[in-house]
Amino acid sequence: MSSPLLRVRNLRVEFALRGGQTLRAVDDLSFDVQPGETLGIVGESGCGKSTLARAILRLTPIHSGSLEFDGKRYEQLTPRQMQPTRRAMRLVFQDPLASLNPRWTIRDAVREPLEIFEPAMSRRERDSEVERWLDRVGLGAGYLARYPHELSGGQNQRVSIARALIGGPRLVICDESVSALDVSIQAQILNLLADLQRETGIALLFISHDLSVVRHISRSLLVMYLGRMVEYGAAADTFANPRHPYTRTLLDAVPIADPARERARRLATGPTVGEVKGEAGSTMHSLSGCSYRPRCRSATALCKITTPALQHGVACHHALTPSL
């Protein structure tokens, strides 16, 4: 196996709260992203997905653990030393309109990364790169002088993607990047990301609450619950045979766009399809043992005492056996 592009070990991110409490947003996460692959990260709101993205990019301080990019540790680097790594790791946000400067033209927005990362490049070279990238994301030179408010959500997201890919990064983190788009536009953007990945060999870290989208795009999958990883493995295996009760629940809750099959599923699994007891707890009140146990239907006394460690890709004392 080739060496990983991104290596995260025992990453922990904490926030201090009033009254001396700490909120552990990311708790002991370890995983790899291989060059050119896509790792999908799923979980409910508040599970720490976005904090994880910010921590990887060093946009939020980490409490402990190590971060390694292309074989080089970077969690301790100064902002100046971080510069080459930042160039290679980019981010595409959820809301393209909010992440683009409204007073900049599309040309300005896409050119900015080059101005930061390629100070030696001439203006002409930069502009021709900008044009090349706009073309590649399907927008063309006609959009250069326009402003974000003149573009649709999907078009602005194409601009954000051009901005994230210009200058040749090796890892792009997509944080709910297609969640705000209409389904027809979502499909266009997902296809575009797949094309660009094939052409440029970038690795993607794809964060989403939408399991269908994540399944479509990911080779590996990491399921998070309240800051911890509960399941981690090949996406195809995990979707076919989820082993953590939480993963099972997430999958069962996805509405199926087919009334006959939706009914069949309800009959097969009883009226409790997708049922979880209650909602995600809070990272603020740490529980003894497994943090999923208040919602888990398989929970036993053991789950109350010992936090299950991740073993063979699943962190559960009562991992479901693959149904073959």
Place this chain on the structure above:
Amino acid sequence: MSREALLSVEDLSVEFKTRRGRVAAVRSVTFELAAGQCLGIVGESGSGKSQTCFAIAGLLPQSARTGGQIRFKGRELLGASRADFDRIRGREIGFIFQDPMTSLTPHRTVGAQLCEMLQHHESISGAAARQRAIEIMDRVQIPDAEARFSMYPFELSGGMRQRVVIATALILRPALVIADEPTTALDVTVQAEVLRTLRAVVAHAGTALILVTHDLGVVAGSCDEVAVMYAGRIVERAATDTLFRDPQHPYTRALLDCRPTLEQEAGSRLQTIEGVPPSPSSMEVPGCEFAARCPVVMPVCTTARPPLTQRRPGHAAACHQEQSA
């Protein structure tokens, strides 16, 4: 339809005048809804699905110009006065918005907000109102309703807040509830629960429901019938099963195909609809609004608009193409 329509919308149009010209948000929308029936309205942003609902509930801004008819229990709602709507909204038509945080008042307890609804519309004692509020909170499966009665919205999770909003919409037992993307802001597990609750409460009370969503999956499990909207018009309407099994309009087919599912081969290329939906402010075209993106477009499509016509009983589509397999 043998049952008399509870709601009948005929040739509804909603327009706004802006600095940049006329914006036609809803164009010639016609449909009927029987008592106790559940209709899903599906469409992308700007398709006019929310504006249609706002028109029914009298929630359009003053600047909106409307045309057509909206008959509810035999009364004309279009052009009804503000005072009329104050009596109708809440008591006869309940409304559930997408964001439960902005549809509840932050500085009053959820109990107080539920009781206010009752006391505004009925002469009822405080104790009786409290009793009714707790009953409806139980019905929408808010655990420990008694205790949560005195909580503020911020003390509840998103899913619980949306249950409170559902309770508020249903407490006066309206004949019709309109839910505009009620679960879009919620996590998938919570969405499943909230939808289940909404279905159960509505079925129990015999309430008619209009469920507006962009998610065909949500419609599949919840609605008797579906109307698909595109560029301000209904382009297809059918019983839910029929629509999914045998979609007639190319837009409906494309919508069903472009969504990644948990079953299809991962990494396969997604079907897309080329281009973008026309914006509501774009010029009126003589033909079909979908023609520019349609994979099976014909010359006639750009010159004449296809009317919404019956393909078979209970299934209508607005397309020049003959019924396709």
